[in-house]
Amino acid sequence: MTPSDRQTLPLLPQALLVDLRSDTVTQPTLAMYERMRMAPLGDDGLDGDPTARELEAVVAHELGKEAALFVPTATMANLLAALSQAERQAQVVLESTSHMFTSERGGATLTGLFYAGLPGVAGAMDVAALEQALAPSAPLRTALVCMETTHTNAGGAVLPLAHMQAVSELARSRGACVHLDGARLFNAAVALDLPVRVLARTADTVSLCLSKGLSAPAGALLAGPQATVARARRLRRMLGGTQRQVGVMAAAGLEAVQVMPARLAEDHDRARRLSQGLNGIHPALRASAPATNIVLLELPPAGHDSSAWVQELGRAGVLVRAWGDRRLRLVTHRHTDDAAVEVALAAVRAVAGKLMPSGGSSPLADSILHIQQQGVPG
């Protein structure tokens, strides 16, 4: 964490050294606060908020779509994509580890839509299984096919462009629309060194989250054809997602999309360095090779489970999340500087020394753990 970051983080406890739970923990930049302070505001439920309109226009242009809609969360953007493109009793097809399927399917119980999960590899759905799901003889008509990049549960994996094009062509040839959950679309574009609009072209609608690696405090967008976005705007009101002087948030969103993507490569570099360091700690600890900013750390099949690791690392001032019984997730973001990577590695080394029978500890790691524990209350 840099001194300038500390200035923007008055609410973070100083003892909390490294937070790798998610890139959603990023705090607004000073430039965001300034844009929020200066933003022209209106009533977005009446005649519109000018800053929200500007953000919608900027994102639509960036993604090469006719229109965009500002919503509170990526979950709402994804739900609106389904509601605005699929009629009741239709099927929505997704890769079965996608966020929309594993974590947002509850919303489908309100929609009258049926979410069907297909097998996949590294977040990329099996195209043969998709072909079957789209067959005219299938019991339900598939109205929408969804992809996700970067793919959260596949450790920030990036869908290859050729795969996205194949899914898109197949779905469209069978009369289905395509939605792209691009909550971290800029991370994918950076990893592929392609403009976001090239990835967005493979979908009719695209959701984009502002409050993950892009550091805005809240907000997401759904971009797509004019008529679809107009339908989504009416549905947003029904869901209670219409806000009033929402330009306060949209102003931070403008900074998020216009300025923040340029630094995402740094997060990817640090994730790679973190992964390399983790792989050097103990032969039984295996870290994924991250394509973007998410590292998955596989724990040994026996011994302490992820909750014990989360707890011990937390005591050392390093916050991570359990991603299953024997897997941890570590996400790099704007507040993860080079020193934070070193602190995280030292903490994992020290905790490995404590929790794994054959060690992995070193005097340096032990002393860092000791210092951190002194500084963490409780």
Ligand SMILES: Cc1ncc(COP(=O)(O)O)c(C=O)c1O
């Ligand atoms: C790929 C993906 N889509 C959608 C979401 C939902 O975002 P939110 O919690 O902001 O609604 C997440 C959250 O982590 C995500 O990883």
